[in-house]
Amino acid sequence: MVQRNTDVSVQVSGSHDTAACTVIEVLDRVSGKWAIGILIATAHGPVRFTELERSIKGISRRMLTLTLRNLERDGLLVRKVYPTVPPKVEYTATDIALELYESLASLTSWAERHRTAIAAARDAYDRAER
């Protein structure tokens, strides 16, 4: 989770600072290397711990647990334990999480529209600066 501005981050005037704060709230929830992946992986029904571990390539058991706990803490995931043996645990996205998932669509759209332009800008910049 990136260290962010908790106090009034931008001091323009009017509503810009609160806008910044609000956006930052979301980003803090979604920051971290794995949160988005988990959100997406749980967006279509309950998923078990090991399923997640397998579907999210490269995640360590530790980070999977930690990220799940954070998402659960924020009310984005529900953790249900079946007291069987061996144990079974299911994680389910809440409505709030699903709404977030949809809100990310406009960002996805932005990235798709401008991905090549951004790559080009990057190339140009890098070629110029050396």
Place this chain on the structure above:
Amino acid sequence: MVQRNTDVSVQVSGSHDTAACTVIEVLDRVSGKWAIGILIATAHGPVRFTELERSIKGISRRMLTLTLRNLERDGLLVRKVYPTVPPKVEYTATDIALELYESLASLTSWAERHRTAIAAARDAYDRAER
């Protein structure tokens, strides 16, 4: 900038993995403690270096420079130098940046709608776990 999955991050099936990747592209552009603040501060016309330094509370000169360079490199900001003495430098948001700025609106909306629910979930979780 948070360390993220560059390879296929989520292996569900169909388009979920590409969706994840695309979202992550944006987040990488916007991650870092200060990028959003700068985006917002430059969203309403050219701003000078020192103006930014003053309006974005708590930012160090180093991070201001670094973040500005990254945003410029991605084509989100244009840096214009007036060869006067003392020097004057203006940063202007590009159209791409402005579009991004607007796309963030749905996230802001999400945060506003659920902020209290999230806070409540957090409280409940913390009270339960001890």
Place this chain on the structure above:
DNA sequence: CTGTATCCTCCGGGATACTG
């Protein structure tokens, strides 16, 4: 005024081993 250059700290996250 607009930056660079260094040094240093903190913490997100990986690797590995152990457990109910």
Place this chain on the structure above:
DNA sequence: CAGTATCCCGGAGGATACAG
């Protein structure tokens, strides 16, 4: 199966000083 517990490392970012 679903986690904890430790140890460790790299890099984001702060503080400070210097410069064109």
